[in-house]
Amino acid sequence: MSDRITWLDDLIRVQILLWDRVDARLRDAHDVTLARFQALHALAGGPARVGDLAQRMxxxxxxxxxxxxxxxxxxLLAREPDPDDRRASRLALTGAxxxxxxxxxxxxxxxxxxxVDPVLPPADRDRLHELVGRLLTRLGG
Structure with missing residues (x-):
């Protein structure tokens, strides 16, 4: 039992440390938070409703x-009419x-x-990505 607690605790700590590091760099270089970056990235494929953005993030x-x-x-974003539902709007990236x-x-x-690169060689990064992807699929993320 405690191995699973330690494992998950370590995974969460890695996520927090990476989040803080990337967030600080984005704030310093672009005055954008990691959450805002993720929203921009989530909408890069085209406009979406708020509910779709929530699901993607x-x-x-x-x-x-x-x-x-x-x-x-x-x-950074604009609201535009949803062609499928005139009561709703979609979010789209602006030029900025x-x-x-x-x-x-x-x-x-x-x-x-x-x-990450100094710690994990490419094969390990690929394997980690595969494993995390499997977990996300299983958990519905």
Whole structure:
């Protein structure tokens, strides 16, 4: 039992440490939080409703709505009519949002590489990605 507790605790600590490191780099370089970066990345494929954004980010609809509101205010996202439901709107990247995503993606990749690459060779990174993907699939994420 305690091995599973330690394992999960370690996994959570790794996530927090990586989050803090990448978030700090994005804030310093682009004045964008990691959560905002994730929202931009989640909408890179095209406009989506708030509920879809929440699902893609694994956050609550209320959290996604508040995040979207702040990003609209910052000019990173825009609300546009939903062609499938005239009562609803969709979130879309603005030009500033696309520019921020492009620049911040480089910083994000560099921050992750600096933290992970010295510790895990490419084969281990690939295996870790595979294992995490299996867990996400099983857990519905």
């Amino acid at each position: 694994s956050i609550t609809v209320g959290g996604a709505s508040k995040l979207a509101d702040r990003m609209v205010t910052l000019g 949002g696309r520019d921020t995503l492009a620049a911040a993606s480089v910083t994000y990749a560099e921050a992750v590489a600096e933290a």
